[in-house]
Amino acid sequence: MRAQPTASHFINGEYVEDIAGKVIDVIYPATEELIARVYSATPAIIEQAIAAGKAAQIAWSKTSNTERGRILRRAAEIIMERNQSLSELETLDTGKPLQETICADATSAAEALEYFGGLIPSVTGEHIPLGDDFVYTIREPLGLCVGIGAWNYPTQIACWKAAPALACGNAMIFKPSEVTPLCALKIAEIFIEAGLPAGLFNVVQGYGDVGGALVTDERVNKVSLTGSVPTGKKVYAAAASHMKHVTMELGGKSPLIIFDDANLEDAVGGAMLANMYSTGQVCSNGTRVFVQSGIKEAFIKRFAERAAAIKIGDPMDMDTQMGPLVNKSQLEKVLGYVEVGKDEGARLVYGGERINDLDGYYIEPTVFADVKDDMTIAREEIFGPVMSVLDFDNEDEVIARANNTEFGLSAGVFTKDLTRAHRVVKALEAGTCWINTYNLAPVEAPFGGSKSSGVGRENSKAAIEHYSELKSVYVAMGPVDSPY
Ligand code: NAD
Numbered sequence: 001m002r003a004q005p006t007a008s009h010f011i012n013g014e015y016v017e018d019i020a021g022k023v024i025d026v027i028y029p030a031t032e033e034l035i036a037r038v039y040s041a042t043p044a045i046i047e048q049a050i051a052a053g054k055a056a057q058i059a060w061s062k063t064s065n066t067e068r069g070r071i072l073r074r075a076a077e078i079i080m081e082r083n084q085s086l087s088e089l090e091t092l093d094t095g096k097p098l099q100e101t102i103c104a105d106a107t108s109a110a111e112a113l114e115y116f117g118g119l120i121p122s123v124t125g126e127h128i129p130l131g132d133d134f135v136y137t138i139r140e141p142l143g144l145c146v147g148i149g150a151w152n153y154p155t156q157i158a159c160w161k162a163a164p165a166l167a168c169g170n171a172m173i174f175k176p177s178e179v180t181p182l183c184a185l186k187i188a189e190i191f192i193e194a195g196l197p198a199g200l201f202n203v204v205q206g207y208g209d210v211g212g213a214l215v216t217d218e219r220v221n222k223v224s225l226t227g228s229v230p231t232g233k234k235v236y237a238a239a240a241s242h243m244k245h246v247t248m249e250l251g252g253k254s255p256l257i258i259f260d261d262a263n264l265e266d267a268v269g270g271a272m273l274a275n276m277y278s279t280g281q282v283c284s285n286g287t288r289v290f291v292q293s294g295i296k297e298a299f300i301k302r303f304a305e306r307a308a309a310i311k312i313g314d315p316m317d318m319d320t321q322m323g324p325l326v327n328k329s330q331l332e333k334v335l336g337y338v339e340v341g342k343d344e345g346a347r348l349v350y351g352g353e354r355i356n357d358l359d360g361y362y363i364e365p366t367v368f369a370d371v372k373d374d375m376t377i378a379r380e381e382i383f384g385p386v387m388s389v390l391d392f393d394n395e396d397e398v399i400a401r402a403n404n405t406e407f408g409l410s411a412g413v414f415t416k417d418l419t420r421a422h423r424v425v426k427a428l429e430a431g432t433c434w435i436n437t438y439n440l441a442p443v444e445a446p447f448g449g450s451k452s453s454g455v456g457r458e459n460s461k462a463a464i465e466h467y468s469e470l471k472s473v474y475v476a477m478g479p480v481d482s483p484y
Pocket of ligand 1: 148149150151152153175176177178206207208209210211212215226227228229230231232234235248249250251252282283284381383409448449454
C-alpha cells in the first residue's frame with residue numbers, strides 16, 4: 001500500500017496504533033486502488049489524546065506569544081520545503097490534480113501558520129482607564145480544542161484550525177474525515193520537527209462517532225467543524241449542551257450573479273473557478289449562476305466551450321486540470337443529481353456522464369441551463385462539477401432570489417458598474433463575497449458563513465476571537481466604598 005502511514009493516530013508526539021478500531025480503507029480515487037488502511041479510534045485512543053492535549057496545554061499557555069509564533073513559522077517553512085511530497089499525498093488522499101494541490105493545499109496550510117505565527121506576538125490585552133481605577137484585559141486560551149475536518153481540503157483544514165488555536169495557547173485534537181485520513185498525520189510530524197511540544201497537536205482517526213465522543217467530552221473546551229450542514233446542526237447542538245465554544249464551517253449553495261455588462265471572458269472564468277475547481281468539491285462554490293438575459297446565451301456557449309477544453313485525467317500529471325470525485329458514493333450522489341436535474345426539466349447543455357474510459361470516479365464537467373429556483377439542483381448542495389444557470393432580468397429580483405435559501409456561505413457578482421457591485425454585495429446574505437472574481441480565500445481575510453452555513457470565522461485577525469477569550473480585571477486604587 002503506497003501511502004500507508006506509520007500508524008493510524010499521532011498522540012503526544014508519536015504514532016500510536018490500536019487495531020481494535022473499525023477499519024478505514026483509503027482508496028485512491030483516480031484508480032480505485034487501496035493505498036492505506038487505518039483504524040478508527042477506540043475509547044482508549046480518545047482518552048490518550050484528550051489526556052495528552054490537556055496536560056500539554058498548561059505549559060504551552062505559559063510560553064510567550066513570540067515563542068509560540070516562532071514555532072508555527074518554523075512549521076510553515078518545513079511545509080514549504082516539502083510542498084512536493086505533501087501535495088502528492090494530498091492528491092493521493094483526495095484525487096485532486098497535482099496542478100492544484102501544489103499551489104492550494106500545503107501552501108495554504110503554510111500561509112496560515114506563517115500568518116498566525118507572525119500575528120500572535122502583537123496580540124495583547126487592553127488597558128481601560130476609569131479615573132484612578134482601571135480595568136485591564138487578558139486574552140486567554142480556551143484550553144483543549146477539537147478540530148473535525150471535511151474530506152475536500154485535508155491539509156488546509158487541519159492548519160486553518162491548528163494555526164490560530166496553537167498561536168493562542170491552546171492544544172488541539174484533530175479528527176480528519178474518514179475519507180481522507182492521511183495528510184493531517186504528516187502535519188503532526190512536522191509540528192514536532194518544528195519544535196512544538198508533544199501533545200499539542202494530536203491526530204485521531206475515526207468516523208462520526210469518534211467526532212461525537214470528542215465533542216461531548218467535558219474536558220474539551222472548543223469545537224471547530226468543517227462539514228455539511230446536517231452534521232453541523234448535530235455537532236453545534238451537542239457542543240451547546242456543554243456550553244462549548246464553536247466554529248462551524250459548513251456547506252453552501254452560493255449564488256454567482258452575472259450582469260449583462262460583465263466582461264464575458266472574466267465572467268466565464270469566474271464561473272469556472274466557482275464550479276470546476278477541485279472537481280466541484282468546494283464549500284464556497286457558486287453553483288447557482290444567475291445570468292442576466294442579455295448575456296445568457298453567449299455565456300452558456302462560451303462556458304461549454306471552455307468546459308470541453310478542461311484536461312481531465314491522471315491527477316499526478318501536471319497538465320491535468322480536473323481529477324475524479326473523492327469516492328464512489330460521491331460519484332453516485334452527483335450522477336443522481338444529474339438525473340434529477342434532467343427529470344425536473346433543466347436543459348443539459350454539457351456533460352452529465354461518468355467518464356468510463358478512465359478508471360476511478362471521473363465525471364464530465366456538467367452545465368444545466370433554464371434552471372428554476374425550485375428545482376432540486378438549484379436548492380441542494382451537490383458537491384461536484386455541476387453548474388446551474390438561472391435566468392434573471394433585474395437587480396432587485398435577483399437579490400431576492402439569491403437570498404432565498406437556508407445557506408449563506410458565499411456569493412459573487414460580475415459587473416462593470418462599481419456602485420451596483422457594492423450595492424448588490426451589501427444586500428446578499430453571505431459571509432464571504434467576491435466582486436469580479438470567485439473563490440479566492442487569502443489567509444488575511446475572514447472566511448465563513450452566515451445563516452445555516454456557519455458560525456464564526458476562520459483566518460484573519462477574526463480567528464483570534466474564536467480561539468481565545470477575554471478576562472477583565474478591575475483594579476481599585478482607593479478604599480472600598482461599601483454602603484453596608
Ligand atoms: P460531513 O458533514 O459528512 O463530515 C464532516 C466531518 O464530520 C467528518 O470528519 C465526519 O466524520 C464528522 N462527523 C460526522 N458526523 C459527526 C457527528 N455526529 N459528530 C461529530 N463529527 C461528525 O462532511 P463531508 O462530506 O466530509 O464534507 C463535505 C461538506 O463539508 C460539504 O457540505 C461542504 O460544503 C462542507 N465544507 C465546508 C467548508 C467551509 O469552510 N465552510 C469547507 C469544506 C467543506
